[in-house]
Amino acid sequence: MRQVILIPAILAIAVISASSASSASSPVPQAPNAATLYRVHCVMCHGPMGKAAIPAMAFIGRQWKHGTKSADMVKIITEGVTGTPMMSFKGKLKVDEIKALAAHVRSFDKTLPPEK
Numbered sequence: 001m002r003q004v005i006l007i008p009a010i011l012a013i014a015v016i017s018a019s020s021a022s023s024a025s026s027p028v029p030q031a032p033n034a035a036t037l038y039r040v041h042c043v044m045c046h047g048p049m050g051k052a053a054i055p056a057m058a059f060i061g062r063q064w065k066h067g068t069k070s071a072d073m074v075k076i077i078t079e080g081v082t083g084t085p086m087m088s089f090k091g092k093l094k095v096d097e098i099k100a101l102a103a104h105v106r107s108f109d110k111t112l113p114p115e116k
Helices: 002-024 034-041 070-079 095-108
Strands: none
Touching: 034 095, 070 095
């Protein structure tokens, strides 16, 4: 009779342990990897480290056309630029990915002052 009582008790402990382990291992949201996003979505036009073969598409060594703040870059990445190859990434990337990508792109130009 003791064996019958022990088996349900052992099963209950196993179930509780398994449910605790699964809730403890639920994925934690991670910050987007901006370098990977850049490599996947941007490098083909803007070049490695922002050094594009076409000077107008470079992020370094030229005047910024659409603003130098991260917010300006978020707008361009989100909306694209009409009449240019720069397409909109709205709907393709999440908002936090676009923000991370904007900060990454801005970091290429070492002449820009740090943002607050």
